[in-house]
Amino acid sequence: MSEQIESLLQKTQHTKDELIRLLSVQSAHETQLVLDKGLEVKAAHPGRKVYLRGLIELSNVCSKNCYYCGIRAVNIKVERYTLSTEEVLNAAHFSWQQGFGSLVIQTGEQKSTRFTSQISSLLQEIHKHTNNELTITLSCGEQSQETYKEWRQAGADRYLLRIETTNKELFYQIHPHDKNHDFDQRMNALADLKHAGFQVGTGVMIGLPNQTIADLADDLLFFRSLDVDMVGMGPYIEHADTPLFSSAHLLWSPSERFRMGLIMIALLRINMPWINIAASTALETLDPLGRQKGILAGANVVMPNLTPVSNRRNYQLYDNKPNLDKDASLSTKTLNEVVSSIGETICLHESGNSLHYLKRTGLF
Numbered sequence: 198m199s200e201q202i203e204s205l206l207q208k209t210q211h212t213k214d215e216l217i218r219l220l221s222v223q224s225a226h227e228t229q230l231v232l233d234k235g236l237e238v239k240a241a242h243p244g245r246k247v248y249l250r251g252l253i254e255l256s257n258v259c260s261k262n263c264y265y266c267g268i269r270a271v272n273i274k275v276e277r278y279t280l281s282t283e284e285v286l287n288a289a290h291f292s293w294q295q296g297f298g299s300l301v302i303q304t305g306e307q308k309s310t311r312f313t314s315q316i317s318s319l320l321q322e323i324h325k326h327t328n329n330e331l332t333i334t335l336s337c338g339e340q341s342q343e344t345y346k347e348w349r350q351a352g353a354d355r356y357l358l359r360i361e362t363t364n365k366e367l368f369y370q371i372h373p374h375d376k377n378h379d380f381d382q383r384m385n386a387l388a389d390l391k392h393a394g395f396q397v398g399t400g401v402m403i404g405l406p407n408q409t410i411a412d413l414a415d416d417l418l419f420f421r422s423l424d425v426d427m428v429g430m431g432p433y434i435e436h437a438d439t440p441l442f443s444s445a446h447l448l449w450s451p452s453e454r455f456r457m458g459l460i461m462i463a464l465l466r467i468n469m470p471w472i473n474i475a476a477s478t479a480l481e482t483l484d485p486l487g488r489q490k491g492i493l494a495g496a497n498v499v500m501p502n503l504t505p506v507s508n509r510r511n512y513q514l515y516d517n518k519p520n521l522d523k524d525a526s527l528s529t530k531t532l533n534e535v536v537s538s539i540g541e542t543i544c545l546h547e548s549g550n551s552l553h554y555l556k557r558t559g560l561f
């Protein structure tokens with residue numbers, strides 16, 4: 198049996214059936230074969246390097262009600278906050294000084310023109326205060342094409358918008374079925390982002406209630422067909438104050454969701470060798486060595502959290518999110534040690550652009 202897996206792993210592009218076969222490996226030995234191949238392909242392409250992005254959770258105000266997310270609009274237990282410009286600039290400055298090279302600004306989805314302009318001026322301020330040496334990724338949800346263009350012009354380089362699942366039926370099991378949560382609109386937003394000239398990232402959650410191996414294979418094929426530059430994906434983790442919590446009995450065990458998270462990273466690396474793949478915080482939530490294991494399966498991006506510690510408990514998308522009380526410098530120091538201990542190098546003072554993006558735009 199392992200011979201069949203080994204021979205499938207020689208391929209650089211997999212069909213849906215092949216992906217299903219590879220996603221179905223069960224034994225520790227076959228799982229390791231898949232993960233080792235992810236690392237081998239990473240070593241031969243972007244190399245055994247890890248890029249850091251300082252993560253700023255700018256605001257937990259959100260107009261949406263995704264059934265899985267702890268900061269959904271109707272969760273009154275969450276104290277809503279928006280960081281001040283000064284707090285953001287401090288975090289950006291810290292990132293710059295530490296040599297992270299890049300920032301991610303994440304928020305709940307807000308659509309007011311006040312919010313749009315706030316992001317634009319923040320982008321400009323950050324560039325001004327960091328000598329234009331940071332690349333900035335936004336993760337602020339679905340917006341109009343005009344807004345995407347405005348933010349791109351104001352200095353955002355990359356955009357992350359997860360499709361969450363490419364199975365439309367499953368999408369509507371984890372979101373309300375209304376005009377605020379529309380599958381086709383989300384797909385269109387990804388096209389708009391590309392059109393606006395962003396390096397585009399998307400992603401999915403792994404191990405959702407009722408999600409199948411075939412769904413995960415479709416997700417991988419979707420990333421390839423959209424020709425994405427970056428992917429952030431991780432295991433689904435239940436949150437007690439959300440509607441999806443009532444389906445917790447349908448879930449794979451946490452260790453199985455974790456294992457599938459690693460296998461997804463490895464298979465994606467094999468099929469899209471040049472893209473940036475993040476080792477998600479959700480992996481670290483399920484296993485204290487989650488980030489390292491993600492990197493060793495093929496991920497090359499880590500996002501240390503720079504959100505002020507006092508705000509972090511209010512940005513809990515899922516239960517048991519780690520590092521709620523650690524300050525950024527401590528996390529950074531730890532990350533440095535951790536990454537070198539597994540034979541990888543942290544790249545400081547580099548933007549860490551997706552090589553896939555540079556290739557598709559003729560810059561590499």
Ligand code: 5AD
Binds near residue numbers: 401434479
């Ligand atoms: N478990 C795992 N990931 C989650 N996200 C939101 N809620 C959860 C959860 N309960 C992810 C979604 C979203 C990103 C910001 O966080 O994929 O796009």
Ligand code: SF4
Binds near residue numbers: 263269304
């Ligand atoms: Fe809002 Fe994003 Fe959470 Fe959905 S996943 S409720 S859009 S913060």
